[in-house]
Amino acid sequence: xxxxxxxxxxxxxxxxxxxxxxxxxxxxxxxxxxxxxxxxxxxxxxxxxxxxxxxxxxxxxxxxxxxxxxxxxxxxxxxxxxxxxxxxxxxxxxxxxxxxxxxxxxxxxxxxxxxxxxxxxxxxxxxxxxxxxxxxxxxxxxxxxxxxxxxxxxxxxxxxxxxxxxxxxxxxxxxxxxxxxxxxxxxxxxxxxxxxxxxxxxxxxxxxxxxxxxxxxxxxxxxxxxxxxxxxxxxxxxxxxxxxxxxxxxxxxxxxxxxxxxxxxxxxxxxxxxxxxxxxxxxxxxxxxxxxxxxxxxxxxxxxxxxxxx
Numbered sequence: 001x002x003x004x005x006x007x008x009x010x011x012x013x014x015x016x017x018x019x020x021x022x023x024x025x026x027x028x029x030x031x032x033x034x035x036x037x038x039x040x041x042x043x044x045x046x047x048x049x050x051x052x053x054x055x056x057x058x059x060x061x062x063x064x065x066x067x068x069x070x071x072x073x074x075x076x077x078x079x080x081x082x083x084x085x086x087x088x089x090x091x092x093x094x095x096x097x098x099x100x101x102x103x104x105x106x107x108x109x110x111x112x113x114x115x116x117x118x119x120x121x122x123x124x125x126x127x128x129x130x131x132x133x134x135x136x137x138x139x140x141x142x143x144x145x146x147x148x149x150x151x152x153x154x155x156x157x158x159x160x161x162x163x164x165x166x167x168x169x170x171x172x173x174x175x176x177x178x179x180x181x182x183x184x185x186x187x188x189x190x191x192x193x194x195x196x197x198x199x200x201x202x203x204x205x206x207x208x209x210x211x212x213x214x215x216x217x218x219x220x221x222x223x224x225x226x227x228x229x230x231x232x233x234x235x236x237x238x239x240x241x242x243x244x245x246x247x248x249x250x251x252x253x254x255x256x257x258x259x260x261x262x263x264x265x266x267x268x269x270x271x272x273x274x275x276x277x278x279x280x281x282x283x284x285x286x287x288x289x290x291x292x293x294x295x296x297x298x299x300x301x302x303x304x305x306x307x308x309x310x
Contacts, residue, residue, distance in 0.1 A: 007037075008037065008116060009092050010035070010039070010093045010112060011087050011091040012038050012040045013043070014026070014041070014042050014043075015042075015045065015071065015097075016042055016043070016045065017071075017099070018049050019099030023055060025100075026097070026098070027054075029104075029105075030064075030097075033106075033108045034105050034108075034109045035108035039067075039091065040059070040064060040067070041067050041083060041086075041087045042066060042069065043070075043082065043083040043086070044070060045072070045073050069086055072181075077182075077190070081180075081182070092170060093167055093169055094167065094172075095111065098163070098164040100213045101164050101211060102133070104208070110205060110209060114205075120170065120171065121171055122201060123199070123200030123201070124195075124203075125168050125172050125201070125202045125203070126165075126166065126167045126203050127160065127161025127162070127192075128209040129145060129204075130162055130208050131208040131210070132211075132214055134214055134215065137213075143212070145206060146160040146204050146293060150202035152263050152266055154290075155192045156270050156290060157291075157301055157310070160192060160204055161188060161192065162188055163191070164210060164212060165209055165210060166188060166191060172200055175195065175200070176191060176195075179194055179251070179258060180255075184247045189244075194255070196263075197252070197260070198260060199260040241304060242308075246274070249270075252267055269284040269288045273285050274310050278306075
């Protein structure tokens with residue numbers, strides 16, 4: 001059954017920590033959404049500034065329905081994943097949010113319109129490109145575009161959408177909760193891997209839906225193209241990509257029963273690419289056909305396989 005967009009309720013799930021400086025701009029962008037049927041849940045991970053006081057005051061002044069939880073204080077991954085398991089299930093969609101972005105007014109409307117076109121019993125994930133701004137709100141450009149087809153083969157080696165752009169349906173939320181809290185580099189990459197692995201449908205919107213604020217306190221940020229290329233080379237040489245993949249392998253091993261039979265097969269091939277000798281690695285690399293949309297990125301993946309850095 002496909003739900004009606006008019007009756008769909010959205011839970012905005014915002015993780016916070018020492019976010020006082022920009023929190024009001026984020027809240028104002030919630031208030032300015034063209035799609036009005038939403039409720040706010042906040043998980044604060046131990047802020048000692050007035051982040052929570054500002055949220056409470058804003059909610060009271062604007063008559064917003066907001067619930068605030070104490071986060072697990074084990075990092076942003078656990079904060080977001082735990083929040084997904086704590087919120088009221090009497091909603092249709094779940095929109096993840098950072099504390100310092102500025103949402104475009106049609107962000108929720110765009111996401112809900114697509115999600116409402118999908119069967120409610122099939123895990124569905126919406127994500128998008130972002131517009132990058134600095135601490136003063138000045139434009140720094142856009143996040144890298146993704147022009148490929150979202151899939152498990154891609155998700156194993158690339159995250160295509162920031163968590164701050166992600167909106168999911170109830171079936172996707174249930175899959176994430178069934179997998180539990182996992183120790184991975186980022187919750188958004190894990191969500192992409194998992195939803196793809198369980199046979200869900202994923203939509204990447206080329207149109208930016210928010211202004212992502214890049215500043216000194218960001219955990220994961222945006223850099224120039226040249227810096228990103230240098231960072232990828234550094235990660236290759238230092239084995240950082242292999243560390244991230246190892247964490248994903250552990251998390252997926254614990255949740256094999258959730259994956260489709262096809263995804264289980266591909267995951268077993270991926271483990272051989274990660275662990276096996278040179279000849280076996282290459283055999284399963286060509287069999288699995290891991291991919292990124294850009295040729296230069298695929299060349300980098302090939303080199304990672306040769307160096308056993310996947």
